[in-house]
Amino acid sequence: MALLWWNIDTLLLTAGVADRVASLAGQYGRLSLLWLWPRSMFQVLASFYLAQNIVLPTAVFDVLMVLFNGFFAVGFTYGRFGLPELGFVGCPLGTAVAVALRLVSYVTYMNLYRKHHRRCAWRWSSSFLDKEIVRNLLSVGMPLAAGELLENAQLTVLTLFAARIGELQLGTHNAMMELFYFATSPLYAVINASVTRIGNHLGAGEPSQAILAAQICGICIAALTAVNGVVIVSSREHLGRIFSDSPEVIATFSQVCALAALAYFILAFFCYALAVLQAQARPMPLAVGMVAGAWLVGIPSAYFMGVHTSHPSLLGLWEGMICGYTVTSIASFIPAFGRPNWQQEAAKAVERSHLKEKELTSPQESDRLLA
Template sequence: MRVMMEGFYLEARALLALALPSALSTYCYFAVSITELSVMGHLGVDELASVAYAQLCLDLSTLVFMQGFNGGMNSLCSQAFGAKNYHLVGEYTLLTSLLVTIACVPMALLWWNLDSLLLTAGVAEHVAFLAGQYGRLSLLWLWPRSMFQVLASFYQAQNIVLPTAAFDVLMVAFNGFFAIGFTYGRFWLPELGFIGCPLGTAVAVTLRLVSYVAYMNVYRRYHLQCSWRWDTHFLDKQIIWNLVSVGVPLAAGELLENSQLTVLTLFAANIGELQLGTHNSMMELFFFATSPLYAVIGGSVTRIGNHLGAGQPSQAGLAARICGVCIVTLTTTNSVVIVSSRRHLGQIFSDDPVVISAFSQVCSLAALAYFILSFFCYALAVLQAQARPMPLAVGMVAGAWLVGIPSAYLLGVHTTHPSLLGIWEGMICGYTVTSVVSFFPAFVQPNWQEEADKAVKRSHLKEKELASPQESDRLLA
C-alpha cells in the first residue's frame, strides 16, 4: 500500500510539474489576445470590432491547421521519448515543422483575403477593411508563432516546460510594450496608429522565438539529446503516416468543434445583440476558466505517452487515473464557483439588468456543461496519448453536428420564443453525445497492455538506422 501511494504521489507530482507551467502559458495566450483588444478598443468602436472579427478568423484557422499536427506530434514524440528512441523525436519534430510551414501557405491566402470574406458575410465595409489590414499584417507573426509552438511541443515531450512558460510570460510583456508603443507612440517608439498593434505583436512573437531558440538550443543545449539530422530520413513514409494518421483526425476534430461554436454564435446573433453579447462574454469566461483543464490534458498526454513508449502499461494507467482525478477536481471547482457567483459574474461584462439576468441563467447551464465536459476531457487525454484520435473525431461529428447544431436551432432559434438558454441547452445535448462516444473507448475499453505494445512498436521505428553514428553527429557535441 505504501509503495502504491508513493507511486501515485510521484506520478501526480510529475503531472503537476507539467500542467502548472502549461496553464500559465495558456493564460498568457489569453493575455495577449486581451491586450490587443484593449489597445484597439481605445482607438474606436470600429477598430475594436475589426480586431474581434479578425481574431475569430485567425484563431479558427490556426487551431485547424496547427493544433492537430502539434497534438499528434506531442503524442508520438512522448511515446518515442519514453522508448528512448531520441532521434525519432527529432524526426517527428522536423516533419511537423515542414508540414506546419506548408500549412502557412493556405492560411496566408485566407488571412490576405480576410476583408473580402467578411464583406461576403455581411460585415460593414469599413470594419472589413480594417480587419483585412490586421489580417495581412498578422502574416508577419504566423510562421514565428507556429515554429515556437512546434518547439514547445518538442520540449514538452521531454518533460521540459518551465522555460516555455517563462518565455510566454515574456511574450505578454513584449506584446504590451510594442503594441502600445507602436500604436500610440509610447516608450520612444513611432506612433503608427491602427497598424501599430499587429506590427508590435509581430515584433514580440519574433523576439520570443529568437530568444527561445537562443536559450534552449544555444545556451542550455536542451535539443542535443533528441536532435534531428538535416537529411531526408524524416520523409520516411512510415514516419509521415504515423504523424498524419494522428494529426489529421485531431485537426478535423478542432475544425468541427470550432465551426460548431461559430454557428452557435451566429444563432445568438440571429436572436439579438443582447443575446450575442451575453453568449460571447460567457464563452470567453468559460474558455478562461477551462485553461487549467487543457494544461492537465497536455501534461497527461506527455506522461501517458512516455509510459506507453517505455512499455509500462500499469504506469500509463496510473497516469490516466491521476488525470481523471485532476479533471474532476477542476470541473467541480469551476462548477461550484460559477453557480455560487452567477448573480455577480454578469456585472463584470455589463451593468444592464437584462444582461445580468441572462448571464445568471446561462451560468447554471455552464456548470452542467463542465460536468459533461469532464468525461470528454478525460477521453481527449487518454485517446490522444494512445495515438487513437479517431473516436474523438467521430464523437465530434455525432455530437456537434448531428445533435448539437440541430438541437440548438430547434430549442433556441426555431421556436415561439427564441432564447439564448435554448441554444446552450442544444449545445449541451451535443457535447453529451460527444462525451459518451469518446469516453467509452477511453475508459470502458482501455486495453493498456495492447496500447503499450503498439506504442513500443511504433516508437522503435527505424531505431537502429536513426541511432547509428554519423560523421555529422560530432558537430552537435
C-alpha cells in the same frame, strides 16, 4: 488559415452580419496575420521540448507573453506606456509584437543559451520518409486534425448564429467564450502532461505505469472542472462587469454562466478521453465524436433552440451547444474508459517507436542522451 483570415469580412457579410462588425473583423483578421507564423513556430518548438519533458521554460515564456501582450496591446490601443495611440488596430499590432518577441526570446534562451536542442539531436536524414513512419503519423494526425477542424468550424458557425441574434448577443457570446477558454486552460495543461507521460510509459512497455498516469489525469481533471464550475456559477452576477457596464450584457452573461457547471461536468469526460486516446494513438473515436456531437447534434440544436424560435436567445444557443458536446463526450469517453487493453496498446507503442524492430538512425558521438 491566412486565406480565411484575409477574407473574414466577406464571409461575415455573406452570413448576414452587420457591415460595421464585418469591417472591424476584416481589419482585425488581416492584421492578425502578422502573428500567425511566429505563434505557429513557437508551438512547434514547444511541442519538441514537451516530448523531452522540458516544460518549465515554456511555461515561463507563456507568462511573459501575457505580460508582453498586455503592455503592447494596451499601449498601442490607448497610447499608454509611451507608445503611440493607434486605436482599434493597435490591439492586433500589439499582439503581433508580443508574439514575435516571445519567439525570438524563446529561441535565444532554449537553443543559444541553454542549448536544450542538443539533448535530442535533430539531424537531417531521409529516414523520415520511411513509409511506416509516415503511415503512423498520418493515421494519428489526420483524425486529430479533422476533429480540431470540425470543432473550430462549429465554434465559427455558433458565432455566426450569435451575430444573427444581435450585436449585443454576439459580444456576450465572444466574451463568454474567452472566459471559458481562460478558465479551461489548466485542463489543457493536464491533458498535455498526461499525453506525454502516458505515451512515454506505453512506448517503454510499462502499461501499469500508463494506467496510473491515466488515473491521476482523471482525478486532476475532475478536481479542476469542479472548481471551475463552482467559481463561475457562484460569481456569475459579477463576471459580466469585467467585459461591459451594460445591464443587459451583465444579465445575459449571468444566464449563460448558470450553464457553466453543467458544461464543465460534461467537459470532464471529454478531456479525459482526449488525453487517453491521444496517448494511445487512437484518435478516430475523437473525430467520430466530434462529427456526431458538433455537427449532427450541436449545430442543429443550437439553431432551433437559439435562432429559429419565436424569441431568439443566446441562452438557447448555448443549450444547443451543450447538447452537442454531451454526445461528443459520450462517444469519446466510452472507448477511452471502457476497458481498453493497455497491454496491447503498450505493445503497439513499442512497435511504433521501433524499439523492437530497428533503429532508424545510428547514434553519433555528438549526440547526448536524455538525462
